[in-house]
Amino acid sequence: MSSATSTTSLPSGLAVLTTFLDVLFIPEIIFGGLVWILVASSKVQLPMLQGWVMFVSVFCFVMSITLLCLYICGAHGGSSSWVTLAVICQETASLFYLSMAVLEAYSTYISFGPANAVMMTVYQENVAAVIFFFLGALLVIYNLYYLCQC
Template identity: 50%
Template sequence: MAAATVQTMGSLPSGLGICTTVPDIFYLPELIFGGLVWILVASTHVTPDNPQGWVMFVSVFCFVMTLLWLIIFACGGHKNRSGWATADFVYHLLAALFYLSASVPLATVTLNIRNSTTLASDVSFRYYQIDIAAVVFSYVTSLLYFIHCILSAIRWKNF
């Protein structure tokens, strides 16, 4: 009888193991919610471009890097190399901080839109609703990256 292998927090998975182990199970929700932030922010037009530009940079950067990270882990490119547990923790800490630094200005801009008198037209109100959805998804994505960061730190410590 073959014994079932159990993935522990102290090892790095590869292949389909990334879909079943903690913290790697968070890759797909991070990609989905990060992609939603990217799409929602790209579909609006807000007069202060600077916060929106930062949000776009963060969402595109984190989406691409998380996708690359997922591919590296799925293909087993991290095997037989030291430092991957540390790099995983550092990346997710950086991504959590980036998303938090993008979520706060996005929420501030959205609140300023609500307080202004520019919501009179249907188009402005529609952009406002899309920005609200972007703020919610941005904070959810920040939370996902933060949870992934904590679980990666635990795995790094046990590595």
């Protein structure tokens, strides 16, 4: 396995959308946006948890879009230090996504529980947010693994 700081050159311009690694940014952005929307519309009993979940979802969403735009614009100039930057960003995002998925799932279970049928719509929104958090985490972790193979 190669080091993340190898001499791999990253594509720029629209060639970014032809590489497997960068194509994974698109579903990551979509899932990040869905999580952001679902968390904003759901009701969480713990306001501190909701604030942290919103911060993580917005941060990861903006970070993914920024990296993709920088790659498309060619700001990296073929430098291999951008691979290291991408690895650091993906590690941060994977840690955030996994921690938030677990916290959101725990909060949903504690707050509503499957037996509370009165709040079923809110419960389903929170469960959907948890599912998209886990899917986003899987995409980020796979992206990180693929990036480390470069």
